[in-house]
Amino acid sequence: MKNASFGVLLALQFLTRIPIPIAVPWTPDTRRWAVRVYPLVGLMIGSVLTLIAFAMQNVPAPITALAVLSVWVALTGGLHLDGVMDIADALGSNQPLARRWEIMKDPQIGSFAMLALVFLLAWKAVLLWALLAYQAPLWWLLIVPGLGRWAGVALLVLTPCAQQKGLAWSWQQSLSAQDVALALLPLAFIALLAPAALLMWLTVIVFVVLVRWAMMRLFNGINGDMVGATIEGGELWLLILVWSWWQFATVSPPGI
Template sequence: MRNILFGLLLALQFLTRIPVPVVCPWTPVTRRWAVRAYPLVGLLIGSVLALVAIAMQNVPTPLTALALLSLWVALSGGLHLDGVMDIADALGSNQPLARRWEIMKDPQIGSFGILALLFLLAWKGVLLWALLTYQAPLWWLLVIPALGRWGGVALLVLTPCAQQKGLAWSWQQSLSGQDVAFALLPLAVIALLTPLVVLIWLMAIVFVVLMRWFILRLFNGINGDMVGATIEGGELWLLILLWSWWQFVTVSPLGI
């Protein structure tokens, strides 16, 4: 039980800006439980967002969407956005593989990274606005951060690292496919509320498969930045899918 608690605290320290004034042991067991807790941290982030959305029901929808997006970024400290920008700079350079890796390691952000950041946040903000306008049940705010982080776990466990060093490789040594399944358990209760959660999970799998193929083709393996980019990209992917569902499939958005 102690290792489980330390794992949860490690996940909070790695994935959020929530103060956790505890020194957690860095062992294979605590790392394994930390990764299993990634979606649970996503549910925590989503719960905060949902509470804020409820509290701002009488506020104009664009302001609510902007507030949710700002809080979403603040809770994670923009950690995963850095990965998106690094990958965008590397790919935008149109350089050979070795040079792309050098660009990813460069702490300076280039124009392609800034553009990727702006478009990512713009799309997430507009999609939040659209889903709030549809008055979609707020369980989607719980599911998207959780499944985004589950996608990061799946990529980390199932994709080889490009180099046998770094944080991602260190984590990977303690993990197996069993941890991917364990990480999904926190979403099981929400799946009982609506079968649509299962469909969203299947679409998250599709995204991870595509992301894995994309990374192996262009980088020959992953690093920590790519796990973060998968989380951000997965959240955007799921927001687009949910918007598509309420826009084109659901006759009455309040009926689900």
């Protein structure tokens, strides 16, 4: 039980900007438990976002969408956005594999990184705006951050690291497919209340398979940046999916 508690704290320290001034032991057991509760932390983030959206339901949709996205980024500290930017710079360079890895490690930000950041946040904002304007039930906002973090767990556990060093490789040594399954448990309860969540999970599996194939082909493996980018990409993938459902299910949606 102690390792489980430390795992929750470790996950919060890694995935959020919530100040937790506690030195958590860095052991295989705490790392395993941290990964298992990644989606639970995502649900916590989603709960905050859902409460904000609910409290601002009488505010114009564009303002509510921007407020939700701002809190979303603030809670996570933009941690995973860095991975998206590094990969964008590496791929945008059109360089050989060794050079792409050098670019990913370069702390300087290139034009492709900035473009990726702008378009990612723009798409998230517009999709949030659309869903809020359509008055879609807010359960989707609860589950998207949770499933996005489960996608990161699945990629981390089921994809070999490109190099036997770094944070992702260190985590990977403690993990197994069982941890991927256990990480899904918090989300399973949501599926009982909203059966559509099961279909969302199946589409996330497709997303992880595609990302895994792409990272193996383009980089011969993964690193921590790719796990973070998978979380961001998974969230965007799910927002597009939910918007598509609601777009076709709504006969006369309110104008945006």
